[in-house]
Amino acid sequence: MKLLKAVSLNKKYGMERGWFTRNARSVHAVNNLSLSLESGETLGLVGESGCGKSTLARLLLGLEKPSSGRVMYRNEDYTDWTFSEMRMIRRKMQMVFQNSLASFNPLFTVEQIIGEPLRNYGERKAGARRATVADTLELVGLERRHIHRYPHELSGGQQQRVGIARAIALRPELIICDEPFSSLDVTLRKQMMDLLQELKHELGLSYVFITHDLSVVNRFCDSVAVMCQGEIVEKQSGATMLQQADHPYTKTLLSSVPVQDPRLRKKRLGEEWQPSHSYDVK
Numbered sequence: 119m120k121l122l123k124a125v126s127l128n129k130k131y132g133m134e135r136g137w138f139t140r141n142a143r144s145v146h147a148v149n150n151l152s153l154s155l156e157s158g159e160t161l162g163l164v165g166e167s168g169c170g171k172s173t174l175a176r177l178l179l180g181l182e183k184p185s186s187g188r189v190m191y192r193n194e195d196y197t198d199w200t201f202s203e204m205r206m207i208r209r210k211m212q213m214v215f216q217n218s219l220a221s222f223n224p225l226f227t228v229e230q231i232i233g234e235p236l237r238n239y240g241e242r243k244a245g246a247r248r249a250t251v252a253d254t255l256e257l258v259g260l261e262r263r264h265i266h267r268y269p270h271e272l273s274g275g276q277q278q279r280v281g282i283a284r285a286i287a288l289r290p291e292l293i294i295c296d297e298p299f300s301s302l303d304v305t306l307r308k309q310m311m312d313l314l315q316e317l318k319h320e321l322g323l324s325y326v327f328i329t330h331d332l333s334v335v336n337r338f339c340d341s342v343a344v345m346c347q348g349e350i351v352e353k354q355s356g357a358t359m360l361q362q363a364d365h366p367y368t369k370t371l372l373s374s375v376p377v378q379d380p381r382l383r384k385k386r387l388g389e390e391w392q393p394s395h396s397y398d399v400k
């Protein structure tokens with residue numbers, strides 16, 4: 119069953135008319151891009167900085183409208199839906215950000231942060247909200263005592279766990295993760311990847327996972343799409359990608375990223391592996 123589908127998406131910035139934008143150069147951030155995601159799939163989206171990954175995420179979430187092309191959720195075309203029409207789909211599609219702290223209201227406690235989407239979607243009873251928040255905290259590996267803490271009283275890993283808890287509070291079907299663990303150290307990153315994997319099985323989630331880290335793709339993604347200058351230049355299964363990349367851009371990407379399975383790296387690039395150069399998260 120296709121959960122999400124994008125057909126010939128284009129997003130151009132700087133095309134608006136006005137004194138401020140008149141002389142600005144336009145940017146073709148997403149260029150004739152099509153992709154689909156099956157229910158239960160984890161799709162990795164990799165590509166260098168500025169290639170359009172976050173723009174694509176915003177288009178898929180309906181936070182921005184494409185210049186042309188269509189987006190569909192369970193065969194429902196929501197491209198032209200208004201903000202309020204998007205409500206029911208937003209409930210099913212959530213996002214985890216690179217820097218959760220920046221996305222939290224600093225005056226909210228953990229309980230309020232995780233409870234906010236529940237309140238927005240009609241859960242008026244404080245007791246029921248608190249029970250769901252407590253269940254959700256447990257799911258992400260935080261304790262009840264964290265419920266009254268403010269974001270700045272949490273470690274970076276705990277903040278990301280709260281970001282995940284907020285995303286799953288409404289029990290969505292799809293989570294779009296935009297480099298959620300890039301600020302964490304290797305050990306924490308592995309713990310968080312394991313957590314997402316457990317949640318996937320427990321809650322039946324699908325993921326679009328934006329990352330620079332090819333070891334994540336290898337370990338976590340069922341398939342991977344490589345983006346270059348707003349286009350998907352290659353899409354394959356995660357393991358195949360690291361063994362048989364076709365597109366020259368993907369090969370460059372593979373050779374420039376230090377995180378790789380040492381055996382694959384040796385096989386792909388004919389290099390001797392130096393243990394000190396690897397920080398594989400396995």
Ligand SMILES: Nc1ncnc2c1ncn2[C@@H]1O[C@H](COP(=O)(O)OP(=O)(O)OP(=O)(O)O)[C@@H](O)[C@H]1O
Nearest residue numbers: 131132145147165166167168169170171172173174
């Ligand atoms: N609101 C905007 N207005 C104008 N240009 C934008 C806007 N958002 C993104 N861009 C441009 O679109 C291009 C793609 O940006 P985007 O943030 O999607 O890339 P990215 O692959 O997510 O980068 P990174 O990995 O660094 O986050 C960039 O050239 C960026 O400057």
